[in-house]
Amino acid sequence: xxxxxxxxxxxxxxxxxxxxxxxxxxxxxxxxxxxxxxxxxxxxxxxxxxxxxxxxxxxxxxxxxxxxxxxxxxxxxxxxxxxxxxxxxxxxxxxxxxxxxxxxxxxxxxxxxxxxxxxxxxxxxxxxxxxxxxxxxxxxxxxxxxxxxxxxxxxxxxxxxxxxxxxxxxxxxxxxxxxxxxxxxxxxxxxxxxxxxxxxxxxxxxxxxxxxxxxxxxxxxxxxxxxxxxxxxxxxxxxxxxxxxxxxxxxxxxxxxxxxxxxxxxxxxxxxxxxxxxxxxxxxxxxxxxxxxxxxxxxxxxxxxxxxxxxxxxxxxxxxxxxxxxxxxxxxxxxxxxxxxxxxxxxxxxxxxxxxxxxxxxxx
Amino acid sequence: xxxxxxxxxxxxxxxxxxxxxxxxxxxxxxxxxxxxxxxxxxxxxxxxxxxxxxxxxxxxxxxxxxxxxxxxxxxxxxxxxxxxxxxxxxxxxxxxxxxxxxxxxxxxxxxxxxxxxxxxxxxxxxxxxxxxxxxxxxxxxxxxxxxxxxxxxxxxxxxxxxxxxxxxxxxxxxxxxxxxxxxxxxxxxxxxxxxxxxxxxxxxxxxxxxxxxxxxxxxxxxxxxxx
Ligand SMILES: Nc1ncnc2c1ncn2[C@@H]1O[C@H](COP(=O)(O)OP(=O)(O)OP(=O)(O)O)[C@@H](O)[C@H]1O
Ligand SMILES: [Mg+2]
Numbered sequence: 001x002x003x004x005x006x007x008x009x010x011x012x013x014x015x016x017x018x019x020x021x022x023x024x025x026x027x028x029x030x031x032x033x034x035x036x037x038x039x040x041x042x043x044x045x046x047x048x049x050x051x052x053x054x055x056x057x058x059x060x061x062x063x064x065x066x067x068x069x070x071x072x073x074x075x076x077x078x079x080x081x082x083x084x085x086x087x088x089x090x091x092x093x094x095x096x097x098x099x100x101x102x103x104x105x106x107x108x109x110x111x112x113x114x115x116x117x118x119x120x121x122x123x124x125x126x127x128x129x130x131x132x133x134x135x136x137x138x139x140x141x142x143x144x145x146x147x148x149x150x151x152x153x154x155x156x157x158x159x160x161x162x163x164x165x166x167x168x169x170x171x172x173x174x175x176x177x178x179x180x181x182x183x184x185x186x187x188x189x190x191x192x193x194x195x196x197x198x199x200x201x202x203x204x205x206x207x208x209x210x211x212x213x214x215x216x217x218x219x220x221x222x223x224x225x226x227x228x229x230x231x232x233x234x235x236x237x238x239x240x241x242x243x244x245x246x247x248x249x250x251x252x253x254x255x256x257x258x259x260x261x262x263x264x265x266x267x268x269x270x271x272x273x274x275x276x277x278x279x280x281x282x283x284x285x286x287x288x289x290x291x292x293x294x295x296x297x298x299x300x301x302x303x304x305x306x307x308x309x310x311x312x313x314x315x316x317x318x319x320x321x322x323x324x325x326x327x328x329x330x331x332x333x334x335x336x337x338x339x340x341x342x343x344x345x346x347x348x349x350x351x352x353x354x355x356x357x358x359x360x361x362x363x364x
Numbered sequence: 365x366x367x368x369x370x371x372x373x374x375x376x377x378x379x380x381x382x383x384x385x386x387x388x389x390x391x392x393x394x395x396x397x398x399x400x401x402x403x404x405x406x407x408x409x410x411x412x413x414x415x416x417x418x419x420x421x422x423x424x425x426x427x428x429x430x431x432x433x434x435x436x437x438x439x440x441x442x443x444x445x446x447x448x449x450x451x452x453x454x455x456x457x458x459x460x461x462x463x464x465x466x467x468x469x470x471x472x473x474x475x476x477x478x479x480x481x482x483x484x485x486x487x488x489x490x491x492x493x494x495x496x497x498x499x500x501x502x503x504x505x506x507x508x509x510x511x512x513x514x515x516x517x518x519x520x521x522x523x524x525x526x527x528x529x530x531x532x533x534x535x536x537x538x539x540x541x542x543x544x545x546x547x548x549x550x551x552x553x554x555x556x557x558x559x560x561x562x563x564x565x566x567x568x569x570x571x572x573x574x575x576x577x578x579x580x581x582x583x584x585x586x587x588x589x590x591x
């Protein structure tokens with residue numbers, strides 16, 4: 001169970017974008033889909049990309065395999081500069097970059113076997129080898145016995161499994177996923193994500209995935225980039241970004257993750273110099289350390305815990321506490337500093353807003 | 365009345381109908397195949413030269429589209445007469461079933477190009493993205509993804525084309541092309557032999573129905589989208 005990210009990811013970037021720009025259209029109708037985007041994806045990582053609709057996530061991921069050609073900048077995948085490849089070189093390079101899609105994009109005219117065989121046929125792999133490889137892949141994605149089924153006869157989850165098998169056929173270095181679970185129900189989403197994570201662990205394939213589901217990122221992404229209006233505004237380890245989002249875009253996207261405290265659990269209180277209502281988020285190492293106990297021991301404050309909740313992030317606990325810190329003004333200040341030092345994300349709660357929320361909750 | 369019905373099934377008339385049917389099938393069959401030999405690539409080019417497709421090319425797309433429209437706007441009877449010198453140059457004569465194949469093909473090519481274009485446009489662009497992302501060349505994408513995905517629809521289009529060709533071939537018959545149309549005009553219209561007219565129309569109806577049904581059946585067999 002101790003699969004921490006350091007063991008699966010090395011620091012060498014397998015995908016590196018530098019100052020990538022992409023504009024659609026010309027003149028007044030032009031849209032800057034990517035503005036000076038730079039990011040690097042470590043080998044073996046599961047790298048998430050989040051952002052509001054229209055932020056440029058799809059354009060970014062489609063630039064990695066040159067389905068979209070950037071106007072400027074450099075895109076290196078496994079050491080190859082994608083923007084400078086000839087037509088034939090690009091075809092060869094693309095075989096090492098798998099891609100899965102929201103709507104699967106399977107060939108309806110081919111059955112499961114035929115769909116998975118497609119990238120191998122394209123690459124000119126001999127028939128006998130194709131057979132062995134396809135059977136292996138069918139097994140890998142758990143579609144045993146469905147080789148002859150056509151896409152129309154499969155469920156959404158099964159179709160995406162075919163998509164994954166097909167994307168992995170030529171043993172790619174990178175797997176690109178553009179909202180691969182957005183068309184699936186929650187149950188199936190979890191299964192497909194588990195499959196992707198399993199494959200990542202087993203084969204070491206690097207995964208770059210776009211998703212609108214924050215819990216997807218929280219569950220399986222080692223690192224995450226936040227996009228807003230064509231720019232990457234924040235990138236880093238998932239735990240860091242989730243517990244201490246720096247950009248307003250990230251905070252907006254993650255709001256539901258943070259501010260889901262039911263207002264009514266909080267008693268009538270006012271922030272004063274002697275009371276501070278704060279919300280604490282613990283992730284990674286800080287989640288397992290006895291920080292509150294140490295706080296009481298070392299500083300003269302009385303933390304009154306009003307609300308608590310534990311979620312999981314990448315299999316690690318991730319805690320949220322709403323605490324009323326009571327004590328002398330100096331001690332309260334010191335306590336806040338102490339918490340920051342221990343890498344706890346602290347939000348001071350706005351009491352008037354909470355009172356308003358409480359009223360509206362009661363009125364419902 | 366019974367006398368008239370008996371006149372529909374005389375050995376003489378059956379013989380005429382059979383010959384007419386074979387001639388029609390010959391004209392339609394050969395021109396259908398030739399129309400696809402030229403029309404299929406044209407239809408493919410019309411689609412792939414569109415913006416954001418495999419080989420975006422405004423100039424080729426515009427020119428080709430204009431040529432196809434001109435071809436489609438010429439009434440068949442005028443086209444048939446207008447290209448008589450061309451027909452003579454190719455077949456050596458402008459009269460007879462074989463000669464009729466030339467105008468039939470020329471008329472059907474632009475029609476086929478449009479049918480193919482609309483079939484290929486039905487294919488989800490995501491499939492093309494997927495093929496390219498897997499490292500397929502444009503040619504492989506066309507041959508192994510675009511055309512196979514459109515195959516059921518292409519067969520339906522071929523049935524419509526064949527039915528149209530039956531209609532045109534009847535017109536071609538009017539200027540000595542042979543076939544069922546020729547039969548209807550020579551005996552039914554010019555000699556007032558109502559029995560010949562009735563039977564020819566009957567055979568034409570059955571022929572058209574059969575073509576449509578075969579097209580639909582093949583399309584259904586090839587279509588794996590629902591089941
Ligand atoms: N082919 C295109 N032609 C013109 N504009 C485009 C094209 N593709 C994307 N855009 C524009 O570029 C911007 C970024 O689009 P993109 O699809 O990358 O966003 P996204 O972050 O993936 O959004 P979503 O979450 O809705 O999928 C949008 O404003 C979009 O309208
Ligand atoms: Mg998108």
